[in-house]
Amino acid sequence: MSELPEQGQRVGTLETDNSKTVEGVLPEGWEMVIGLEVHVELATTTKLFCGCANNFGDEPNTNICPTCLGLPGSLPVPNKQAIEFAMTLGRALNCTVLPSIFARKNYFYPDMPKDFQTTQFEEPTNAEGFVQLPNGRSVGIERAHIEEDTGKSTHLGGGGRIHDATATLVDYNRAGVPLVEIVSHPVMHDAETARAYVAELRDILLATGVSDARMEEGSMRVDANVSVRPIGNDELRTRCEVKNINSLRSLGRAINYEARRHVDLWTNGEEPKQETRHWDEDGGRSTSGRSKEDADDYRYFACPDLPPLTPTAEDIAAIDAALPALPAARRSALAAAAGVEIADTTLTVERGLDMLVIGAIQAGADATVAMKHADQNLSDGQGQLTLESFAALVVMEVDGLLSSTQVKTVLGELVANGGAPGDIASSMGFEAMDTTELASLLDGIIATSPDEWARFLEGDRKVQGHFVGQIMKATQGKADGKVVNQLMTQRANQG
Amino acid sequence: MSGEISRDEVAHVASLARLRLDDNELDTFTEQLCVVLETAANLNSLDLSDVPPMAQPYPLTNVMRPDVLVPSLDRDEVLAQAPDVEDSRFRVPPSLGEAP
Amino acid sequence: MSGAQELAASIRSGVQSAVAVADASFGAINERDDEIHAFLHLTKQRAQIQAQAVDDAVANGNDPGPLAGVPIAIKDNMCTRGEPTTCSSKILEGWRPPYDATVIGRLEAAGAVIVGKTNLDEFAMGSSTENSAFGPTRNPHDTTRVPGGSSGGSAAAVAADFVPLSLGSDTGGSIRQPAALCGVVGVKPTYGAVSRYGLIAFASSLDQIGPFAQNVTDAALCFDVISGHDPMDATSIPNPLTPTLPTVNDGVAGMRIGLVDELMGEGIDDDVIARTNQAAEALTAAGATVERVSIPATIYGLAAYYLIAPAEASSNLARFDGVRYGQRVEGQNVAAMNVATRSAGFGDEVKRRIMLGTYALSSGYYDAYYGKAQRVRTLIANEFATAYESFDLLLSPTSPSTAFEIGAKSDPMALYMCDVCTIPSNLAGHPAMSVPFGVGDDGLPVGVQILAPMLEEARMFKAAKALEDAAKGMS
Ligand SMILES: [Mg+2]
Numbered sequence A: 001m002s003e004l005p006e007q008g009q010r011v012g013t014l015e016t017d018n019s020k021t022v023e024g025v026l027p028e029g030w031e032m033v034i035g036l037e038v039h040v041e042l043a044t045t046t047k048l049f050c051g052c053a054n055n056f057g058d059e060p061n062t063n064i065c066p067t068c069l070g071l072p073g074s075l076p077v078p079n080k081q082a083i084e085f086a087m088t089l090g091r092a093l094n095c096t097v098l099p100s101i102f103a104r105k106n107y108f109y110p111d112m113p114k115d116f117q118t119t120q121f122e123e124p125t126n127a128e129g130f131v132q133l134p135n136g137r138s139v140g141i142e143r144a145h146i147e148e149d150t151g152k153s154t155h156l157g158g159g160g161r162i163h164d165a166t167a168t169l170v171d172y173n174r175a176g177v178p179l180v181e182i183v184s185h186p187v188m189h190d191a192e193t194a195r196a197y198v199a200e201l202r203d204i205l206l207a208t209g210v211s212d213a214r215m216e217e218g219s220m221r222v223d224a225n226v227s228v229r230p231i232g233n234d235e236l237r238t239r240c241e242v243k244n245i246n247s248l249r250s251l252g253r254a255i256n257y258e259a260r261r262h263v264d265l266w267t268n269g270e271e272p273k274q275e276t277r278h279w280d281e282d283g284g285r286s287t288s289g290r291s292k293e294d295a296d297d298y299r300y301f302a303c304p305d306l307p308p309l310t311p312t313a314e315d316i317a318a319i320d321a322a323l324p325a326l327p328a329a330r331r332s333a334l335a336a337a338a339g340v341e342i343a344d345t346t347l348t349v350e351r352g353l354d355m356l357v358i359g360a361i362q363a364g365a366d367a368t369v370a371m372k373h374a375d376q377n378l379s380d381g382q383g384q385l386t387l388e389s390f391a392a393l394v395v396m397e398v399d400g401l402l403s404s405t406q407v408k409t410v411l412g413e414l415v416a417n418g419g420a421p422g423d424i425a426s427s428m429g430f431e432a433m434d435t436t437e438l439a440s441l442l443d444g445i446i447a448t449s450p451d452e453w454a455r456f457l458e459g460d461r462k463v464q465g466h467f468v469g470q471i472m473k474a475t476q477g478k479a480d481g482k483v484v485n486q487l488m489t490q491r492a493n494q495g
Numbered sequence B: 001m002s003g004e005i006s007r008d009e010v011a012h013v014a015s016l017a018r019l020r021l022d023d024n025e026l027d028t029f030t031e032q033l034c035v036v037l038e039t040a041a042n043l044n045s046l047d048l049s050d051v052p053p054m055a056q057p058y059p060l061t062n063v064m065r066p067d068v069l070v071p072s073l074d075r076d077e078v079l080a081q082a083p084d085v086e087d088s089r090f091r092v093p094p095s096l097g098e099a100p
Numbered sequence C: 001m002s003g004a005q006e007l008a009a010s011i012r013s014g015v016q017s018a019v020a021v022a023d024a025s026f027g028a029i030n031e032r033d034d035e036i037h038a039f040l041h042l043t044k045q046r047a048q049i050q051a052q053a054v055d056d057a058v059a060n061g062n063d064p065g066p067l068a069g070v071p072i073a074i075k076d077n078m079c080t081r082g083e084p085t086t087c088s089s090k091i092l093e094g095w096r097p098p099y100d101a102t103v104i105g106r107l108e109a110a111g112a113v114i115v116g117k118t119n120l121d122e123f124a125m126g127s128s129t130e131n132s133a134f135g136p137t138r139n140p141h142d143t144t145r146v147p148g149g150s151s152g153g154s155a156a157a158v159a160a161d162f163v164p165l166s167l168g169s170d171t172g173g174s175i176r177q178p179a180a181l182c183g184v185v186g187v188k189p190t191y192g193a194v195s196r197y198g199l200i201a202f203a204s205s206l207d208q209i210g211p212f213a214q215n216v217t218d219a220a221l222c223f224d225v226i227s228g229h230d231p232m233d234a235t236s237i238p239n240p241l242t243p244t245l246p247t248v249n250d251g252v253a254g255m256r257i258g259l260v261d262e263l264m265g266e267g268i269d270d271d272v273i274a275r276t277n278q279a280a281e282a283l284t285a286a287g288a289t290v291e292r293v294s295i296p297a298t299i300y301g302l303a304a305y306y307l308i309a310p311a312e313a314s315s316n317l318a319r320f321d322g323v324r325y326g327q328r329v330e331g332q333n334v335a336a337m338n339v340a341t342r343s344a345g346f347g348d349e350v351k352r353r354i355m356l357g358t359y360a361l362s363s364g365y366y367d368a369y370y371g372k373a374q375r376v377r378t379l380i381a382n383e384f385a386t387a388y389e390s391f392d393l394l395l396s397p398t399s400p401s402t403a404f405e406i407g408a409k410s411d412p413m414a415l416y417m418c419d420v421c422t423i424p425s426n427l428a429g430h431p432a433m434s435v436p437f438g439v440g441d442d443g444l445p446v447g448v449q450i451l452a453p454m455l456e457e458a459r460m461f462k463a464a465k466a467l468e469d470a471a472k473g474m475s
């Protein structure tokens, strides 16, 4: 292997200790060991080795050519964009980008046109990285290699179940679509971490734009390798590979089911068979797929039709320079700017509101208030809301010019249509009440509610709501509750 | 390397390659493959520890094409060559299981 | 039929029509191909259309190209759109590819007229063209003998004067050995000089397409047309290639030529060695210096080749599974269908090599076989490189013997030995060609092989032309 370009680590550190047992999932004394293989379809215009469209849902067998149909005599030529996307993803996963070669993985299957898959084996493009999760922990990544997708089989008869099918129909539109297979180390020990890892991967894919990462459409496919072991033991026992997991919810269920099945087998003195299993979401169980007992012999060898990829240090520097801010880095930045824990930034970053909040804070807005609105009132994103108006609005709230409720209403309008916050507030009649006006209103209410006022003076804070409610009624909600509270305290202190 | 291949190994290799051999063929092929592999055994006398493997004779790297659409084949022309077609798809007998 | 260059000149100048020349070619095939069986399929309609287009171009004052109206035969392992392409295998019987190989497009763009597809050993695996599912081809010099192989049909078509040019493919000698046995010129270019797109792969890292011709000049002309970068083949050399035709007559004065010791001894017939020595003398007479050179690793070529080629073939031929094209034998499930189709569709030699290659790649054996063979390749390439520090070209026999009787070599290993002189160039990726040089004791043609460094085809053709001239003087 040629010399590796210098590649610094990016965000966070690799901390693989994710050990944790979840109450009630496994019997006392057992832990699960989970490694995930995630296949991601790259968002290129064309396929990995030919110029056919990489499109989901087209009429069957319309995006095919000699190469992706594996016709005799055809040859592959790598798609530059696919290779760049793969390297971008590798760097986003904190991997080292390496000189790499394409290999052939030989096995017969009708949806694989050449009866070998062009993939990477001993020399993958990306090796040894990690993904930092919102909880601060990391999941180590063994490799993220480039390979081609297969066609799509439809099994006729038997209710679509493969074993009872009477025939199979094959559409090769998907054959040759570029994939990156991201292989984690077997370092996860509970379904929640696995789900968090996949969710984080999805966010990274979306942030980098290398994939649309839709689990339901199959552009992101997760296979879970699950085994169990007694706690305190670091052996790796027989694992099963669970396929057909179509959502984050399925992922958690499938892992828990499979781990429990293994514990039951071991406890009964049996041993799980190493095999591929199929997750049945409706039935809530995994079923035996293809046995891996007589170990597959894929006869990997370097594909003689494809010269090696040898990215230079400059190529990798260019990829790094073009990388957008990634979720982990954004969480850290927001946590620092807002003075909160990283775990409390997850939602804001997921919604893509972190730059808005940081910007507002820098423009003088109160961090806590800004975070509160981002989390509670901007669930559909910022829409037409600009950083400046958000900052201005938060400042108005802190200065007591608008109530929290009013700010929420104004925000709704700003998200929908944009505009200047002050104008919108006044057009909605949200002028802040003059304090003297409020004070005289309060005096009137004290006069008509002597009993309640007496109780307030005795320290019964529950009656506070009576006065605030009356004032709100009188002002049609324009009053700021906090200001009313302050006035009541002042008046009480005056005796 | 031993320069030899057993009858069982030939049978295994045939099954990997999706070929069926009858008993006579198995005997004949085993004998013939042994002869070829014996010839291959003369590579044993070479010390190749310092010699790198050559996968391709002309040392090219980073050969790539732009991500630009090229017209696909005419579906009817392609399907006309298929042994069996249904619903614009290639029809095959049922699969026994999932791909590995 | 005259040579390609003269034919093209006379068609371009309107002396003959391309349509008439094509008819003459079909007439010759019609007359004698029942006996020779060089062709599996004639592309009459396509030829008619192309010849007419060439004649129209001439009539309109347009340049129809350097191969204007020249009939050419194509080995049936290169894809021709809408025309049968079988690799001489039952498994591809009836298949009509939906696309043309790159070389086909280049030939037609240069004005050549494709007249048909020629016989070969099934999937180019063989050295006699006896391993064709559609019957053997016979040597035009003696129809009881083989034409060599695997491109036997293309060699015979040129030797029988059906066409002045044809294309073959050479993985371990499949152009040069039949050229030698049929007394024609055959060229294996530098790996990557000619696009493999549309050539049905046997062993991808060894396969090269190249021309057969009745003379060296025509071979150079055809090579210049078919070579050059192709973006559809990632192993195609991007550098512009030096044209070979302009310098073909430049001679060998001052060239240093090495006669390869290891290819001049055991296993090579005496008459063949005698002709090769005479060729060396002829080159000396033409102004070159010829010395003996030892390239020890070449003796390991055969063993390495019979691991690498089958290994790659086992993977390349997996796609013939009865799913998408070609023949199918039904089965209860898809695996049974694959097995039935492949067992019925492939001949014994193909099965033998698929199994050998599957074995060489299988886990536990990879390092001992395939991995080791790849290191031998490096060794051979290194020794060639050393030799080329002292020599401009190398010389050897092409084939250990002249054409042998049909059926004479029934044991696979005996046939494998036919390629002992030609295999090293494929392993190294270097160009090499066979030039007819006299006859053997049996009166049948002998070919000598000229080997050149990577991309030095122009130099190789100069020596070939000098030998051709010397051979003319001999007879
Ligand atoms: Mg994979």
Ligand SMILES: [Zn+2]
Residues within 6 Å of the ligand: A047, A050, A051, A052, A063, A064, A065, A066, A067, A068, A069, A176
């Ligand atoms: Zn395609």
